[in-house]
Amino acid sequence: MDGVKQQIITLFGKGVRRASLLRGGGGSALPGLIIERFDPSFLKRTLSQLNHGVVLISGTNGKTTTTKMVVELLESQGLRVFTNRTGSNFTRGIVAALIESVDIKGNLPFDIAVLELDEAYAVKFSTQIQPKYSLFLNVLRDQLDRFGEIDATANMLHSVAIRTTGCIVVNRDDPRLVSDAFFKDTSAPIRTYGVSKQLSQLFPPDDNMRSGAQLSSRPNLLQNYDDTCLQSFENNTATFTYTNSTHTLPLLLKGIFNIQNATAAVALTRAVMGTELHEDAMLTALSKVTPAFGRGEDIIVDGQPVELVLVKNPSGFRLSLASFNPAETATMIAINDNYADGRDMSWLWDVEFDSLSKTGVAEVSGIRAYDMALRLQYDEIEVKHVEPNSSLALRHFLDTNRNIPKRIYCTYTAMLELRKQLSKLATVEKVL
C-alpha cells in the first residue's frame, strides 16, 4: 500500500473514531475494525517504530493495575509510554487507540508501548507483533467458560513467551509459570519476581486450595534468574530486594495483591531500563501510584469512605478478604453473572468467608445475590439483607450503615453499576 493511501485510511479512521465518540459510543471498536479491514499492516507498521518496543502484560489477575503501574514507572524514567488505557482488552482496541495517537503521516510519538491483553488476545497479538518484553502475572481459575481449562490458559501464555524477543518476566510463585514446560523453547532471557517465604502463605496456588498442602518448593531452575522480591508489607510500607540491594518505601496502594503487582512492575521496569535505570525516580513514582479504578478505590459518601473491591475469581476474592480487616466496617457483596463476570457461580465455593464470621455481611446484591447468600449460609455467616437489584441494595446499604466506613466486594459488571450509582452521590474519577 502506498503512503498516500495509508494517510487517507488513517485520516478516515481518526474521523470514524471521532464520529463514534460523538455518538456516545466508547469509540474503540468501529475505527479499529475499519483499519484492520483496509490496512491490516497498520498495527505492526505503527508499533515497530517504537525504539523500546512493545511490553505485553497478561495473566488472570491484576492486569489493569499492573499496566497502570508499569506505565507510571516507565514514565518516571523519562520514556514516552503508549498504553491501551481504556482497557479495551483486545487488538482492535489497541488499533483504535493508536489511530488516536499517530499523526497524519502515521508517526507514533512514543518510545515504548505497554499493552494489557487477556490470554487469548495476547496469543493473537503476538503472532502479529513479537513483544520485546512480556510480563506474566498468574494463571488462575477465572473465566473458565471462555478458555476451558487453566492448563490450556498456561499454554497460551507459553506461546507468547516463545515469541518474546527481549526479556520474559514471570511470577515465580505461580507453579504454572515456572515449570520446565513453560520455559521450553523460549529464547529471551527470563527474569522473575515474587514474594518472600513469609508472605507466600497468603498466596496459595489454586491447586492447593483444598488439600492444605505446603507450597511446592521452588524449582532449582529459578536460582539463576534475576529476581525482584517483595520481602515484607506492613502498615503501608513495603520492602523490596533485588541484586543484593534492599529498598523500603511507603505506598499509597492497599491490599497485598496490589503490592505483588507493584513488585511485578518494578521487575519489568528494571528489565526494560537495564543499566540506564534511574532508581530513585522509579521508587518515588512507585510510592505515588494509586490503584486502578474499582480496584480498592475509596469514594466518600456522607463523610464515610465506600471502598470498591473488584473480585473476579477465587484467588482474587480470597486475597481481598485476607487483605482487608472487616472490623468496624460494613460489608456488602455484589455478584453478577453477565458474560464479563463469568456465568458459572461454582467459583464462589472455592472462597472461604470465615473472616466475615464476626461482622456478618450487611448487604448481598447482584443478579446472583441468592447464590452468594447461599454460599454464606454454608459458612454460617450472618446475612442481614438480600436485594438483587443493585441500586436498591446500595441505597439500603448506605441508609442502614450511615456512620461507619463501608466496603463493597463486587464482580466486574456489578462494580460498573455501583460506581455509576455512587457517582450520583459523590465525585468519582471519570474513566473512558
Added chain:
Amino acid sequence: MNQQQTIRLLQLYPHDMNIYGDWGNTLTLKRRLEWHGYHVELLDYNPGDVLPEGIDLIVGGGGQDSGQDKIQADLLKIGPTLKKLATSGVPMLMICGMYQLFGRFFKTRDGRVIEGIGLFDLETHGGNERMIGNIVTKSDLFGKIVGYENHSGITTLGPNVTPLGRVYRGAGNNGKDATEGAIYNNVIGTYLHGSLLPKNPLIADWLIEKAVDRKYDEFIPTVIEDRFAQEARRIAASRPR
C-alpha cells in the same frame, strides 16, 4: 439426637480433582449432616494414601486432563474396593472428571484410551466442542436439577445404568439423547457443577439419608431453611446459557 453418631465423609483426590467449586459439594454434605445432628469426620484421599476403613459417604470432583493423568493409576488400584463399597450401598457423588473415570473408559481425541473403573456402564469420547453453560434437568427422584456444565467429553450410557436426569435445557451427557448423569446403586455421577449440592439440597439429603440409614438403620432429618437455595435455583434456571 445422639451426638455420638458419626459419619465418615471421604473426599476422593481433593488435590488433583477439585476444579470448579467441588468443595461446595463436600461443604454442603458436611454442614447438612451437622445441621441434621450428626458428627462429621472429613477425610481426604490422595494418590498413594491408604484408603481409610469405615467410609460412609464419598465425593469426587472434576479435574483437568493433567489431574486425571495423575490419579488414574491410583484409581484403578482402589477401583475394586470402591465397587465393593458401592455394592454394599455406600452413597457416592462423582462430578465431571471423576464421573467419567467411574465409567468404563475415556477415549481422548487423539485416540488414547484412559481406562476407568467401570462402576458405571458408560463410555466417554473426547469431543471437539465444549458443552458449557447453565443446565436444567428433570429427574424422577429429585425433580428439577439445576447446575452448570463445562465439559468436552461425550458420554454414552450402556444398558446397565440409568440416567440421573433428562435434559430440559443444556447439553448433558452428549448433547444428543437428552440424558444427563448416571445413577447406579447409591452412586450418582453427573456433569453438573454450580456447585451441584448447595442448589439441589434434595440430592444432598438423599445422599445423607442413604449414608446414615446404612450405618444406623434410621435417619431422623431436621428441617433446614432452604430459602436461599430455592431463590438461587429459580434465578439460575432463568439465566442465559
